[in-house]
Amino acid sequence: MSDIIIPAIAADGSLFPIEKLRAHADAVFHLAVSVFVFDRGELLIQRRAARKYHCGGLWANTCCTHPHWNESLADCADRRLREELGFSVPLERRRVVEYAADVGGGLHEHEKVTMYVGQADRARLAIRPDPQEVSATRWVAPAALREEIAARPDAFTPWFRIYVERFADLVI
Known part of the structure; x- marks a missing residue:
């Protein structure tokens, strides 16, 4: 993980490369994507x-990650869905949000997150989680x-709690 380079955001809005762990240790503002897959x-x-x-064992949205340096946000969202959960569905870009949160262990998220939403038919969906990334999955109704x-x-990651509280129109 220490060699993964992600896009950070300078004060003027320009992007610059930064090592992922450094971005979290120093609370550097950076790009991220979050994916939400729904069925009925x-x-x-x-x-x-x-x-x-960070946040091991906690529940989160379908998947989330950081784009690699020079990777498009859409490609990143699709890549991470396949890497973490072993499937792909068409994703629609919904909105961009910003948040900051302490994620424990001296690490922080300070992200500009592009949200993607997909629809699936769970009866036909083969979910194959990577055990290094995901320990369980489940479907849950909004209420x-x-x-x-x-x-x-x-029991939930700080960013997922923020999404549910602040962006309920998107998340649920």
């Missing part, structure tokens, strides 16, 4: 593998998700 109104969520470098987050916020 239910969202596919994932539990991050326990050994992830149940809100109730779970209210009852057990520490």
